[in-house]
Amino acid sequence: MAGLKEKYKVYAPKRFPNGSIRYGEIDSLSEIVVDEKSHFSPKEVYLPIAQTIFYFKDSRCEESRPEDERDILIFARACDINAIERLDTIFLKNGGTEDAYYKRLREKVRFVLIECAGSFDGCFCVSMGTNETGNYMGILRDGKIDTQSEPVFVRENKKAVKIPDIDESIVKDVFGLEYWRGFDEECAGCGRCTAVCPTCSCFDTIDVIYNETSLDGERRRVWGSCMREDFAAMAGSHNVRKRAGDRMRFKVMHKIYDFKKRFGVSHMCVGCGRCGARCPRDIVFSDIVNTLADEAQKLKAKGGAAL
């Protein structure tokens, strides 16, 4: 481990004093929580919750520098390793530009695979095709890093999810479903689901000042959440997604429809199920997806009959 830490900052899911299982730096492999699913995803390692992007100094902007030169080693499960490709798509590909702050951390990241002995409650990685990965340097086995053995991946989850068959012919009807209105009351708009999601990438920026008398300060990027009421609110009181149901629809459709439509490869959701586990109102994302699959099927059948 000492050798590892010379070369890497080492992160793994570990139990914090408040009981939550979160990614943090470890000193020993024995700290890693293997037999439970972490409450938070590893994304906070390469997409920090708050990150200074530049400093305002004497009427200039000065780019922040990375704090540590070492590479980053993360112990992660297949779903979370697959999730980083979704973040890569947004931060390194979308719009044809690369995000410098994401890239400088991302380039350092290497994974060690944590195998899943079985499927945990709420997992639906098999349905999302994220139960396997080849992106790892070794496997965590018997408290050691094994670079020789073949990994064992989960082949079945207790929860199966049907991906809705949505296309241009019914997408407007899916957006218009009365079903979404149920979330106006049900969803608290707290943003827990997006905080624990390994693929949620939205951010806000905030400026922090050091004192009132000078312009010196810094701009930070902080995690945003499309579930919060002010996410789409513009100056001057225009808010295009005032209702919680509209925000739920925005999130769900991004995860299982329009991300793939835009980028072509995979759906954004990796099926870790953390959003459902953390929701204070017990809204289960995978149940929403299954409901949409049924609704999409009905809409298709109706369209077919009308033709």
Next chain:
Amino acid sequence: MKNVLMPAPHRILSVVHETSAEYTFRVECSDTVEHGQFYVLSIPKIGEAPISVSSRGEGYLEFTIRKVGRLTEGIFGLGAGDTIFMRGPYGNAFPVEDFKGRDLVVITGGTGLAAVRSMLQHFYANPGEIKSLTLIAGFRNKDSVLFREDLERFKERFKTIYCLDDTEAEGFKKGLVTEYIRDVPFSAFSDYNVVIVGPPEMISFSAKECLMRGADEGRIWVSLERKMSCSVGKCGHCKIGGVYVCLEGPVFNYAEAKNLID
């Protein structure tokens, strides 16, 4: 590697008070900018926001900003000689080449006029490039009228209808822009385009009114305003379905825009 989120300092050359709540800042800048594009303006301590270019000229750009929200209040404290940070230009532009030689109808609500002002100034200076231009510009009331000098000059070369939401005044009719769209002779036009810029509801009602008056949806262009925290397709705020307003917009053909559901 280029850091796309890093703003550059620019000097403010002058500030014009359009109304008590809307100022136009002329900023030193030699970028090539197309009509309809925007910049992200930034004030240290306050934050940043996307603002459309309201005019362009040799060595300068203008931005007209409404005093709403924290950022815009910070900008209002700045004057000539002060520094403003900005990055851009971002977004697509109005298909001005397609507008040339044809009839053009421009419908604006409030500060929406800022986003088309540079294009209107261009056609005012080059009237031969356009067959006709009809401008329907609506404002809340007499105190919120923007670009008064431009509006006056535009009367010389454009067909103009200026209106105020709930009062009548000299040079201004009473009512919403939607009430005056019926005066546009769409059936007399052989080939035309319509540009609509303003708050979300105004765009939606104006476009529907144009369609009711016989306009073809493929001839209608709208410029959408959405919250943005990056303007380079990363922050997620301006996404509508599979479309990013900062990347594919802000200008959309209405045939596409009508299917964008927030």
